[in-house]
Amino acid sequence: MKAVVWHGVGDIRLDEVPDPKILEPTDAVVKITRSAICGTDLHLVRGTIPGMVEGTILGHEAVGVVEAVGPAVRGFTPGDRVVVTSSIACGACSYCRAGYFAQCDTANPNGPSAGTCFFGGPEATGPVNGLQAEYARVPYAMTSMVRVPDAVSDEQAILLSDVFPTAWFGARLAEVGDGDTVLVLGAGVVGQFAIASAKRCGAARVIVVDGIASRLDKAREQNAETVDFNAEDPVAVVRELTGGIGADRVIEAVGVDAERPKTGPAAEQVEQWADRFEQERRQAAPDAAPRGDQWVPGDAPSLALRWAVQAVAKAGSIGVIGVYPPGFDGFPIGEALNRNLTLKMGNCHHRLYLPRLLDLVVSGTVDPTAFITRREEPVDAVSAYESFDRREDGWLKTVLEVA
Ligand SMILES: [Zn+2]
Incomplete structure (x- = not known):
């Protein structure tokens, strides 16, 4: 065969x-x-x-x-x-x-x-x-x-x-319930189903972040409120759209191969994070090869997780269905703990x-x-x-x- x-x-x-x-x-x-x-x-x-x-x-x-x-x-x-x-x-x-x-x-x-x-x-x-x-x-x-x-x-x-079970699982992990404002990170096919799942779990509003226009167009067909990370700072927009509070729930449907913002305020912010990670990496391992212009796997993925932690409301909950391999450890635990967040994840x-x-x-x-x-x-x-x-x-x- x-x-x-x-x-x-x-x-x-x-x-x-x-x-x-x-x-x-x-x-x-x-x-x-x-x-x-x-x-x-x-x-x-x-x-x-x-x-x-x-x-x-x-x-x-x-x-x-x-x-x-x-x-x-x-x-x-x-x-x-x-x-x-x-x-x-x-x-x-x-x-x-x-x-x-x-x-x-x-x-x-x-x-x-x-x-x-x-x-x-x-x-x-x-x-x-x-x-x-x-x-x-x-x-x-x-x-x-x-x-x-x-x-x-x-x-x-x-x-x-x-795809559909994974997206539904994401809505369950994020504890989506009646009236919630839900942020979906990633508008690929799992993100599209996450929008549909969140709505059927009671979400009143769904905001979705991606950098590809055709995906955002598709999300608007489901009446999701779309944010282009190549044009705007997603965290700032989510706060603005929610009266400064943030989303109640976040479904992270991005994972390890996150697309990096190419332009706009988010791109500048990511570059600053990358520089900071690079400094920490150099301190931890002075002999390691420099990052150079190459985007190192392990830098980019922390981006979606960081946005999740920063764009969710205090005491909100995050469900991670984006795929991360064993050994990946780029989660901002301190920021999450100090905002009393709930984080659930898994296959x-x-x-x-x-x-x-x-x-x-x-x-x-x-x-x-x-x-x-x-x-x-x-x-x-x-x-x-x-x-x-x-x-x-x-x-x-x-x-x-x-x-
Ligand atoms: Zn069994």
């Missing part, structure tokens, strides 16, 4: 690989009918999230048709249409039963303390071959797959693999939210396809990555058809 395979940082290829097989009684094999590229895949390709093993098939978002099931899989029949959850969970351990599917004790082959197991990720997450392929082996199929009702199309369902418990979000799609409350902007033919799987990586205008979400 064909699959998108990770060979090295910046080196992914559409390879011919062996078809997957049932290895455990709890496995299923799914014929993939839709897969997609996610921002997390870009982190893996760029190397900002390290630890990938050469030969790993990428991708953790897919919809497909059950091809075969192991003898312990009692709820699915070959031919069933399913959406695959990005994270893998056993469904039987105490963590899964408490709803903490992303901290399952059993699914990660590296042991119960290894953290979240997900498709197409680094060694520490399994590794488990991903879903940008013609077929995939789905471990713990009873928990890692959800049947798709006939009324929901593949194009709609693919957004339920990771999404996809299985916890997926069924009820499917109901929102069936009822027509949310149409996820509004956020798919490009589709790629199989030969273009690799160039689709390149275009998505450049954040080309209009690339909110990329759906791959590998088969």
Whole structure:
């Protein structure tokens, strides 16, 4: 079969690989009918999230048709249409039963303390071959797959693999409730769903910050109040829009590969922070190479977190769903503590939210396809990555058809 395979940082290829097989009684094999590229895949390709093993098939978002099931899989029949959850969970351990599917004790082959197991990720997450392929082996199929009702199309369902549950999780982490003014940092596809999620959790106002005009246009279609960080200081604008108080809740949907402001007051401010970090870094390690003009990963990501801490109201709460790798430690703890903030974060418990979000799609409350902007033919799987990586205008979400 064909699959998108990770060979090295910046080196992914559409390879011919062996078809997957049932290895455990709890496995299923799914014929993939839709897969997609996610921002997390870009982190893996760029190397900002390290630890990938050469030969790993990428991708953790897919919809497909059950091809075969192991003898312990009692709820699915070959031919069933399913959406695959990005994270893998056993469904039987105490963590899964408490709803903490992303901290399952059993699914990660590296042991119960290894953290979240997900498709197409680094060694520490399994590794488990991903879903940008013609077929995939789905471990713990009873928990890692959800049947798709006939009324929901593949194009709609693919957004339920990771994006919509993650955004909803962000609104839950941020404790969004009735009447809240919610700030969403990042207007990529997860940010767009975070706007939709915040509104359905009771938010009265949603303010969204990004630096790309087409994303902000999309956010205004949901009546979000938009702030362009290349033109304005987001913290100052949020304070102005909220009578000086700040947002009640913040959903941080940016993560480690934050785009740096290019112009405007925010760009100057970031440069000052970067200089300060650089001075601290030089004091801590005088022999380290100078930063120069190059933006060092680890400088930029603290930006979204810093904006979150500064733009939220006193005693407000922040939910972080942007991805940060182990070892990243750029959070302004002192400022947050002295404003009595609540900070929650984590990898999404996809299985916890997926069924009820499917109901929102069936009822027509949310149409996820509004956020798919490009589709790629199989030969273009690799160039689709390149275009998505450049954040080309209009690339909110990329759906791959590998088969
Ligand atoms: Zn479990």
